[in-house]
Amino acid sequence: MSIVYKSEPLRGAAWQRLFAEALPDLPFHLWPETGDPAAVRYLAAWQPPEDLAARFPALEVLFSVGAGVDQFDLRALPPHVQVVRMVEPGLTAGMVEYVTLSVLALHREFPLFLDQQRRGVWAATKGLRAERRRVGVLGLGVLGLAAVKALQGFGYPVSAWSRGRREVAGATCFAGTEELPAFLAGLDILVCLLPLTAETRGMLDAARLAALPRGAGLVNAGRGGHLVEADLLAALDSGHLSAAILDVSDPEPPPPDHPFWSHPRIWLTPHVASTTHADTGGEALVENIRRHRRGEPMLGLVNRSRGY
Ligand SMILES: O=CC(=O)O
Numbered sequence: 001m002s003i004v005y006k007s008e009p010l011r012g013a014a015w016q017r018l019f020a021e022a023l024p025d026l027p028f029h030l031w032p033e034t035g036d037p038a039a040v041r042y043l044a045a046w047q048p049p050e051d052l053a054a055r056f057p058a059l060e061v062l063f064s065v066g067a068g069v070d071q072f073d074l075r076a077l078p079p080h081v082q083v084v085r086m087v088e089p090g091l092t093a094g095m096v097e098y099v100t101l102s103v104l105a106l107h108r109e110f111p112l113f114l115d116q117q118r119r120g121v122w123a124a125t126k127g128l129r130a131e132r133r134r135v136g137v138l139g140l141g142v143l144g145l146a147a148v149k150a151l152q153g154f155g156y157p158v159s160a161w162s163r164g165r166r167e168v169a170g171a172t173c174f175a176g177t178e179e180l181p182a183f184l185a186g187l188d189i190l191v192c193l194l195p196l197t198a199e200t201r202g203m204l205d206a207a208r209l210a211a212l213p214r215g216a217g218l219v220n221a222g223r224g225g226h227l228v229e230a231d232l233l234a235a236l237d238s239g240h241l242s243a244a245i246l247d248v249s250d251p252e253p254p255p256p257d258h259p260f261w262s263h264p265r266i267w268l269t270p271h272v273a274s275t276t277h278a279d280t281g282g283e284a285l286v287e288n289i290r291r292h293r294r295g296e297p298m299l300g301l302v303n304r305s306r307g308y
Contacts, residue, residue, distance in 0.1 A: 003042035003289070004056070006031035006049070007065045014278040015044075015285065022286045042292075044285060047071060053078050061292060063285060065276055067091055067143060070196040070223060074304050082292075085308075087300035088284035090277030092146045098221055098273035099137075099147040099191055102245040103156070105267070106189050106217035107133050111243035115264040128188075130155040136187040138203075139194040139222065140166045140173075141308070142300075143274075147193060159183060163199075184211035189219065195308035196223035206231040209241060217243045221273040224250030229260070236265050247273040 003019070003026055005012040012030045019028040029035050031045075040056040044063040049055055052062075053076075061082045062072065069085050077083065105111065109125055116123060135151050137144050140162035148171050151158045159172040161183045166173050174183035184190065190212060194200045204220070205228040212218075218241060220227050229249070235241040243265040252271055254260045260268050288298040302308060 001025075001041045002027040002029060002035050002039045003044065004029045004031055004034050004040050005065075006043065006045040006047070008046075011065075011276070011278045011281070015282040018279075018282040018286065023289060026289065042289060052076075053081075061289075061298070063288070065281070067095075067274070067276075068195060068223065069302050069308065070225075074302075074307060077304075079304075082298070083302040083304055084288060084298050085300040085302055086276050086281060086284065087142050088276060088280045090280035091274050092142060094274030094277075095143045095193070095221065096146050096150045098247065098269075099193070099219060100150050100154075102219040102221070102267075103135055103151060103189055103191065104154070105245065106219070106243055107156075109242075111217075111245075111265050111267060118264070131157065133157075133189065134159070134187050135189045135191065136160065136183055138190065138192045140168065141193070141195065144193040147191060159186060180208070181211050184208060185213065187212055187216055189217045191219040192222040192226050194222045194226055196225045197307035199307075201225045202228055204228065204232070206234065209235040212241065214240055215242045217241065217245070219245045221247045224248040224252060229258075233259055233263070236263065241265075243267075245269075247271055 005015060005028065016028045016030060019026060027035055034040060037055050038058055041058055041060045043056060043059060044065055046065050048062060059081055061084060064085045066086055069083055072083065074083065133156050135156040136159045137148050138161050140160050144160065148158050148160050148168055152170055159174065160168060161174045161180060165175040192204060204226050209231055232244055236244065245267045247269045248271055249260060260266055291298050
């Protein structure tokens with residue numbers, strides 16, 4: 001029985017050392033080294049090999065080394081293979097930082113002031129107290145929930161939307177497609193932390209952006225595929241939206257002549273909102289393999305038909 005790691009090599013080397021101590025009976029191979037392919041029970045990867053099923057016939061669990069699993073072709077995996085996304089405190093903390101920074105930047109109108117600086121304009125605005133700035137988070141998974149709690153700490157009235165009904169202390173929760181317009185209509189800042197699935201692809205389109213109040217701002221730290229980029233540009237250029245902070249695009253990076261590079265009201269970061277940490281991520285993987293061996297549910301287990 002063994003595990004193969006196929007992703008960023010430095011983190012792989014750290015995890016190999018950790019596994020040698022924590023699970024010494026489980027050989028840890030760094031791709032393209034796999035040992036006996038028929039002995040491979042676990043694969044930790046960002047991009048699995050295309051011939052996954054034929055190459056590793058005894059594979060039981062495919063672990064994503066990141067929070068998302070949209071990079072996997074879930075339909076092509078043998079039905080018995082379990083899929084697990086990364087849930088680890090370092091990844092969550094990084095996302096909380098990014099979302100907090102972005103919401104504070106929009107709340108304090110930094111995109112406007114930096115654009116004014118470039119144009120040599122010195123003009124103050126009145127600003128708004130946090131208690132009056134309505135912030136909404138799309139997605140209430142591990143990351144969405146952590147973001148909601150952090151934002152509540154600043155005094156923002158926070159609401160959240162999820163596919164299924166959820167309750168979060170102190171937050172107004174909306175559920176399902178039918179409640180999406182009401183959720184969006186009550187926001188000054190929208191944060192997208194959804195998983196990318198067939199249902200959420202293209203969700204932030206002209207109609208959804210138009211449902212936000214005039215002057216609202218957008219943070220997308222989910223996936224580029226959630227956003228119809230042309231619709232965002234139109235909403236910014238018409239003045240309906242005030243600014244957008246984007247960590248993701250589709251494709252990544254955007255083509256050299258893409259307006260995202262130079263738009264005065266867009267801040268673009270190169271998919272850095274959060275990454276799996278070598279230490280805490282390795283510990284989370286060890287813990288999940290222990291759980292799997294004991295027949296216990298793994299943290300971050302993906303419902304394959306739902307896609308997250
Ligand atoms: O986008 C990054 C991840 O899925 O961890």
